[in-house]
Amino acid sequence: MKKSIIIFAALILSSVVIMAQPKIEIVGGTTKNWGTVSPADSPLKYDLIVKNKGNQNLKISNVRPTCGCTTAPLEKDELKPNESTKISITFNVSQNSGPVQKQIMVYSNDPVNPSINYTLMAEVVRPLTVLPSNHLSFRDLVVGLVGESTLKIKNTSNRNITMSDFVTNPSELTINLSGKKRLRPGEEVELKAKILPLKVGNLNTRISIKTDHPDFPQLEIHGFGRVGESPIFNNR
CATH class of the missing domain: 2.60.40.10 (Immunoglobulins)
Known part of the structure; x- marks a missing residue:
């Protein structure tokens, strides 16, 4: 009987301990x-x-x-x-x-x-969507040889959007767009980028584009790549 009481008390005590906790x-x-x-x-x-x-x-x-x-x-x-x-x-x-x-x-x-x-x-939801991804990917780059990457810019809004002031960085980066380019709703344009790597290492590029959309005054497209050594040019 005494043993049963002790076991019962222990069960009650353990239940109290379990119930007394943060949640x-x-x-x-x-x-x-x-x-x-x-x-x-x-x-x-x-x-x-x-x-x-x-x-x-x-x-x-x-x-x-x-x-x-x-x-x-x-x-x-x-x-x-x-x-x-x-x-x-x-x-x-x-x-x-x-x-x-x-x-x-x-x-x-x-x-x-x-x-x-x-x-x-x-x-x-962006008024201008960059496809198929939001960045340029430069592959198989080597010093002294031009590398290319292509994207599409699509107007996903319900109004006309004019793009202008295309600025590239670094200066070795060139693109096929300039001046002003107007896109109607649903319309897209191809952006072709070319880069002439001058040294071995990681490559980072940026394209800044102004727009006349009130909620999206600027579009920035970044680019990435890895430049390898060239068997022809001096890589220093």
Whole structure:
């Protein structure tokens, strides 16, 4: 009988210990979807609310955003039962196009959910879309020989857009577009870029284009490549 009482008391004590614990809650769920946005809306901002639904203090040990978003320091990193705190999120989508998804990891001393994956989502619609990707890719480059890369620029808005002031960097980069180019809705134009590499190493290029769209005054297209040695030219 005495042994049974001891076992029963131990079970009650263990139940109390299990029940006495912090419990993290992300108010509103673990996903923030801004829906359709434009680059002009960037940066996107949101205040994520974290609440302690348990009966012991909740300690938030770390908030880790992935590339492309940042978080401000926590107002509080230790919450009493039923207390809340705010995590201010800034999500940069100025260089994105199409569906974008990033994560923020929230770590705490909640024994059941020690880490929570919070998802940020948006559909970035640009008046001008660069296809098939948003950058130039220069392949098989060697010193002294011209390399080429081609993209298409498409007007995905519902109004005419005029592009002008085509600026390339470095000076060895040339393109087939100049002056002014007007695109009707749904119309696209081919952009051909050529580069004459002068030295071995990583290559980075940039094309800046002004537009008359009020929400998208400038289009920037970056380019990348790796320049190898030439068996013909002096590579120094």
